[in-house]
Amino acid sequence: MNRLVLLGTACVLVACSRSAQFEQDQKYYKDYSNGYPSETQNPSDQISKMGQPKKRVVVFNFWNDTPVTHNGIGRFSANELRRDLFATRRMILPTDIQENLETANYVQGEQVKVAQLMQAGRKLGVSVIVIGRIARIVYRHRGDEIGVLRRSQSLAAADVEIKIFDVNAGREVMAVGKSGEASSNNLSALEHEKLTDPQYRAELTQVAVRNATRQLVPEVIRAVEKMSWQGQVAKVSGNRVYVNAGLASGLVAGDILKILTQGDDIYDPRTGAFLGRSKGQMKGTIEVVEFIGKDAAIGLVHTGGAFKKGDLIKLY
Numbered sequence: 001m002n003r004l005v006l007l008g009t010a011c012v013l014v015a016c017s018r019s020a021q022f023e024q025d026q027k028y029y030k031d032y033s034n035g036y037p038s039e040t041q042n043p044s045d046q047i048s049k050m051g052q053p054k055k056r057v058v059v060f061n062f063w064n065d066t067p068v069t070h071n072g073i074g075r076f077s078a079n080e081l082r083r084d085l086f087a088t089r090r091m092i093l094p095t096d097i098q099e100n101l102e103t104a105n106y107v108q109g110e111q112v113k114v115a116q117l118m119q120a121g122r123k124l125g126v127s128v129i130v131i132g133r134i135a136r137i138v139y140r141h142r143g144d145e146i147g148v149l150r151r152s153q154s155l156a157a158a159d160v161e162i163k164i165f166d167v168n169a170g171r172e173v174m175a176v177g178k179s180g181e182a183s184s185n186n187l188s189a190l191e192h193e194k195l196t197d198p199q200y201r202a203e204l205t206q207v208a209v210r211n212a213t214r215q216l217v218p219e220v221i222r223a224v225e226k227m228s229w230q231g232q233v234a235k236v237s238g239n240r241v242y243v244n245a246g247l248a249s250g251l252v253a254g255d256i257l258k259i260l261t262q263g264d265d266i267y268d269p270r271t272g273a274f275l276g277r278s279k280g281q282m283k284g285t286i287e288v289v290e291f292i293g294k295d296a297a298i299g300l301v302h303t304g305g306a307f308k309k310g311d312l313i314k315l316y
Contacts, residue, residue: 052228052229052250053231053250053251053315054090054229054249055092055224055230056128056249057085057091057092057130058093058101058124058130059082060078060102060103060106060129060131060132061075061078061102061103061132062074062160063103063107063132066137070202070206074102074103076209077209077210077213078132080213081130081132081162081217090221092249094124097126103132106120112131112163114170114172114274115267117131117165118165118167118265121167125244127166127167128164128165128227130163130165130220131163132161133160133162135159135161135177137156137159137208138156139156139204140154141154152185153183155181156181156182156205156207157208160178160180160212160216161175161176162174162176168227168277169227169277170265171277173226174223178212178219180207180211180213180214181208182211184204229314231243231249231312231314232311233309234309236309239301242292242298243296243298244296245296246295246296247295248295251297255287256285256286256302257299258282258316259283259313260280260283260313260314261311262310262311263278264278265277282304283304283305283307284302284303284307285301285302286299286307286313287300287302
């Protein structure tokens with residue numbers, strides 16, 4: 001009897017072992033059932049997508065496209081988005097860029113001046129531009145009409161829209177809008193005095209705008225992280241190439257970077273409309289060997305040459 005129990009146990013163990021191996025084999029053949037693995041299954045391709053350097057992002061002050069004239073509400077909304085994006089530590093928001101970059105200066109009617117916007121982005125040395133519009137602000141007030149002490153509620157709502165542009169590709173990659181609201185309940189004998197206070201209405205508007213803007217943060221992150229990283233050559237001295245990305249961006253010693261020419265802006269020959277930007281031509285590679293300043297690096301020439309200031313850099 002004991003021998004039968006031991007034999008049965010052994011069979012179970014063998015069966016379990018064979019089942020695990022069988023499942024592994026099935027997964028192997030399934031992965032290769034359609035021929036060679038796809039690019040997403042290639043280990044080198046998978047690893048190359050990990051640990052991408054952080055992209056440089058600039059947020060223009062939002063355009064207040066409403067009749068509600070609260071001073072600085074467009075700048076306030078942009079600052080809220082900048083602060084929340086900075087807190088994620090998943091991108092770089094340069095602090096040395098002028099704060100007077102206004103969305104309204106790059107909009108004509110319902111159209112964005114994409115070519116001018118991309119030129120501004122390249123001058124600023126950023127990969128991503130976010131512009132914004134406050135599309136609507138609404139107030140409402142409701143309360144009891146009986147009694148000396150009145151219970152009232154003040155409400156505000158705001159619709160905020162953004163557009164995200166890939167400067168390297170010269171195109172819009174996302175347009176999204178969110179709504180936010182704010183309310184204030186109070187018990188007052190002063191009827192509508194507080195509601196008509198401009199400062200009170202402005203504060204309520206800011207809360208509504210903040211609540212709308214916070215919802216945009218995941219959308220910006222999603223769009224930015226889909227883009228490929230790119231930087232620029234800042235200076236060339238012999239076989240040493242200085243680039244505008246370093247430790248803060250996430251580069252590490254030994255990284256191999258491709259050097260490419262700037263692409264060309266392409267326009268429709270019939271309408272003159274901006275169509276996008278062509279890809280640059282490969283010039284060679286460098287290896288990151290040293291870091292300087294807050295966010296810069298030095299690379300030694302690996303292959304190629306004739307590099308110059310303004311050339312583009314990408315991870316190899």
